[in-house]
Each structure stands twice: as C-alpha cells, then as structure tokens.
Amino acid sequence: MSDPEHDRSLSRRSLLGLAGAGAAGLALGGGAGVAATTAALAGSTPDPGTRYAFYGAHQAGIVTPAQDRLHFAAFDMSVAATRTELISLLADWTAAAARMTQGLEVGDGSVDGDLLAPPDDTGEARGLPPSGLTITFGFGPTLFTDASGADRFGLASRTPPLLAPLPRFAGDALVPASSGGDLCIQACSDDPQVAVHAIRNLSRIAFGRAALRWSQLGFGRTSSTSTSQATARNLFGFKDGTANIKVEQGSAVDADVWVPASDGPAWLAGGSYLVARKIRMVIENWDRTRLGEQQRVIGRDKGEGAPLSGGTEFTEPDFQAKAADGTAKIDEAAHVRLAHPDFNKGVRLLRRGYNFADGNDQLGRLDAGLFFISFQRSPEQFIAIQRSLARDAMNEYISHVGSAIFAVPPGARAGQTIGESLFA
Ligand code: HEM
Known part of the structure; x- marks a missing residue:
C-alpha cells in the first residue's frame, strides 16, 4: 500500500484474473470486480480506485454515494481511561483513518516496520485499492455522562441538548449487546475486506483506551444517497431508498442533515446525528x-x-387515490404512507442502511434484516417517524433488536483531529 497507484493496477489485474476464472456472468467493466454484487446488479459498478477525501467541512460517509459494504462498530471507553487518553485516541484514529481512506496502510505498514515489534498495520488490505472507503466517527450520550451519572471526561457541560438515548418505541425488543456505545465508527467501502480492515485496525489502535462493545457487518446498501445510483433492494425484495434525501438535493441536505451553528452546540456545527437500529426481519x-x-x-x-x-x-x-371499492390505493397502514413527510410535519431523513445476515437462530430461522442507519439534523426527526411507524403494517414482519444514537462531529481540516472542537 505504500504506492497506491502501483497497488491499484496490480490488484485490478489480479481481480480481473479471478473474475475470469470464477465469476463468469457478472457485469465486469472499467476495471471493476471488487464489488460486483449489488452495485453491478443495479447497473452502477463502482470503480475500486475511488478515493474520497478524508478531510473536509463535513465527515465523509454521510452524503457520499452509499458504498456496497459496511462494518459498523460501537466502542466503550475503558474503565480507567482519562480525558487525555480520549483525546490521544481520537488523534490516533484520525491519523490512521486519513491514511486508510487513501488506500495507505497505517503507520509504517504491515511489512516495513521493526522486526522486533508487531506491525503497525494488520496487512489484510495490502494490495487492495481504496474501494471508496469512508470512515465516520460519532460520540454517544455515555461519552458525556456515563450510566452512573459520572462526568468522566469533563464533557458534561458540552453535551448537545438533543443527544440522549432514544425513547422506548412500541414493539422494541432491544438487546443491550447490540445497543448503545460511547463512540462509533462507520466504515463503508465497496470491498468488505477494506471495511473490515479499517475497523480491525482502529480497534487495535484503541487497545487499552477503548474496547469494542458491538459491531455489525452489512451488505447490499439499502439506500441510494445520490441520483447517480440505481436503487438497490432490501431483504424483503423491495427497492429501498427511492424517496431518500440525495446529495444532489443540496437544500434538503442543508435543511435536514447538517447541524447548523444556530442549533448549537457550537462544536457540532457542520456535524449531524446518527441513529442506528438493528431491525430483524421475520423472513x-x-x-x-x-x-x-x-x-x-x-x-x-x-x-x-x-x-x-x-x-x-x-x-x-x-x-x-381510491380504488374502485373506495379503499385507499396506498393502505392507511402502509410503510411509505406513515414514513412520508406529509404525515410527519414535513420531516425527512437521510437513510444509509445495509442488509445483514448473521447466520441463523436455534429454530433454523435466518438471523437477517436491515441495519438501519439514518443521519439527521436532529434526533427528533427519527423519533417522529419511528413513532408514526407504530401503526406500520410492516411491524408484523420486523423486530427492532438494537439501537444507538451518536453525535457526529463536523469534518476535520488536514492537521486537525476529528472532534477537536469538542475539547477546545
Ligand atoms: C426493516 C425495516 C424497514 C424496511 C424493510 C423499510 C423499507 C422501505 C421501503 C421499501 C421504502 C420505499 C422506498 C423508499 O422510498 O426508500 C421505505 C421508505 C421509507 N422508509 Fe423504510 N423501511 C424500514 C424501516 C424504516 C425505519 C425504521 C424508518 C425510520 C424511522 C424508515 C423510514 C422510511 C422513510 C422516511 C421512507 C421514505 C418515505 C417517503 O418519503 O416516501 N424506514 N422503507
């Protein structure tokens, strides 16, 4: 990974070789092959050489065209961790993320370092192109005030007033092991190995300061976030993301996704709120x-x-619209009716979720569903729609088993640390 241009062409060649050997029938074009899954089927094969800037006014991975794969992780700070360690962790994560998103290995890499020390990078993404990797960081409510009410990191006075654990919703069957977290990292890429490599290395860097609380793999993005993308399907087999906020709708993004300075707190201006819900489908x-x-x-x-x-x-x-028998063509309990802005005081979300299939349960049923992620200017947007969905006909077929909320700080400029303004 020390020479990304070289590595990109290398891996393209080997991937095309692989594709020729075993993946006949997939629509491979323009050097593709890494993510010839949803994207290829949907007719918009991503270029594995795609590289998104890490530094900028907003964090990448929000309005970035949704990649094909996800590895999401929630972390808890270690019991003994100090404010200084939290700040140093964010600095180390920022430096590593800035490199990995550009297709570079962490630190001295996986093979060039000291033979007497473990390598800085775990190595499994060596030779792989950036594959559109984005890494997005968020801060959970318990980072500011922990479950026992303690202000561990001197941040309580900086808590965004709207950042609180989500209320209980009708039908919630939440599992603590898939919920909450002091910090989160969303890694999205068109290559699952690149996304997993990112979370693995960031977890490794956190060792002693923060530990994984839960994590989730996702595939087949269930939402398009750009009009350039074809709409993919969820595991119910339906197109998902049709009426989503798209990056091209600049005014909707400004109105509904980014936290403006006027909303406060000042450190969160240009950031957003991330809601994650693990929704099991009764397939x-x-x-x-x-x-x-x-x-x-x-x-x-x-x-x-x-x-x-x-x-x-x-x-x-x-x-x-009414059918001949006088009933509503779009049922009173239909998901799109109850989620539509017309029935939610104009509220909209930027959805960015993924399918998951985590094996099966003891009854032989697939443990699968939708790992729902949404970004919004205020958590109230999600809360309003989720309350409206209490009457959703879909509830017979789904169960919310995980829940988390995070404040997503704005992007960092080169040389800055993600979340720096929180500690200023
Ligand atoms: C397993 C659970 C879910 C499934 C299978 C699902 C599926 C769908 C589908 C197929 C659509 C229509 C296509 C589209 O516009 O994207 C849709 C729309 C939508 N969904 Fe969901 N959804 C789920 C959960 C949720 C949740 C938890 C929320 C938010 C609380 C939500 C919010 C929305 C919104 C805002 C729309 C667009 C409505 C419109 O403006 O027309 N969905 N969903």
Missing part, C-alpha cells in the same frame, strides 16, 4: 406472504418500486 413469515399483501405493507409495487397510486418509481405517491 420466513414474509416469504409465505402473498405478493399483494407484501405490496400493501410497503405501499409500492415490488417490481418497479412505484407507489400503488400509480406511475413509475419516482412518481410522488397520491395518498388520496
């Missing part, structure tokens, strides 16, 4: 459900993704 019941019922539950048709009131994928739903 077996869904798969025995009639197509007509599946479409009623979502409020869109399964093939095109068009609203049941008619038109094509991007036609605005008409919630007044």
